[in-house]
Amino acid sequence: MPKVSYCSVFVDDQERALRFYRDVLGFELKHDVPLGEHRWLTLTAPGDPDGAQLVLEPAEHPAVGPFRAALVEDGIPATAFEVDDVAAEAERLTGRGVTVVQPPTPAGPITIAVVDDTCGNLVQLFS
Numbered sequence: 001m002p003k004v005s006y007c008s009v010f011v012d013d014q015e016r017a018l019r020f021y022r023d024v025l026g027f028e029l030k031h032d033v034p035l036g037e038h039r040w041l042t043l044t045a046p047g048d049p050d051g052a053q054l055v056l057e058p059a060e061h062p063a064v065g066p067f068r069a070a071l072v073e074d075g076i077p078a079t080a081f082e083v084d085d086v087a088a089e090a091e092r093l094t095g096r097g098v099t100v101v102q103p104p105t106p107a108g109p110i111t112i113a114v115v116d117d118t119c120g121n122l123v124q125l126f127s
Contacts, residue, residue: 004052006042009079010059010068011119014041017056020118024096025081027054054079059120068120075101077114077124086111086127 011017018041021027027043030053038060042053059068071078083089087104090113094100101122102114112126 006053006055007079008055008057009121010057010064012059013119014039014056014058017119024098072122078121080124080126083125083127086113086125089125
């Protein structure tokens with residue numbers, strides 16, 4: 001049976017993305033391997049070092065720019081993360097200077113919010 005091992009998020013700047021996903025959201029660094037002008041950067045959920053890894057992928061491929069621009073223009077998140085309490089997390093992130101694009105909003109059995117990752121993507125949070 002397959003399982004999720006890696007999930008890529010295309011980013012404009014790997015260092016800025018690392019600061020956002022690690023230092024602001026709270027993911028933990030798993031790999032930071034130099035690869036020429038870029039790095040193999042992966043993170044895991046806090047306390048889950050053997051879990052699925054988020055890859056901070058350089059947005060170098062020509063198809064990435066138009067794809068991400070279309071997603072952002074339509075308000076579509078590039079990825080989604082589960083949190084314990086969306087309202088509390090949105091408030092915490094706002095206090096850290098993160099732009100909350102969509103405040104916590106009930107959506108059926110869950111509540112969602114959308115934030116800007118500062119690296120060209122929207123990220124959905126849900127609980």
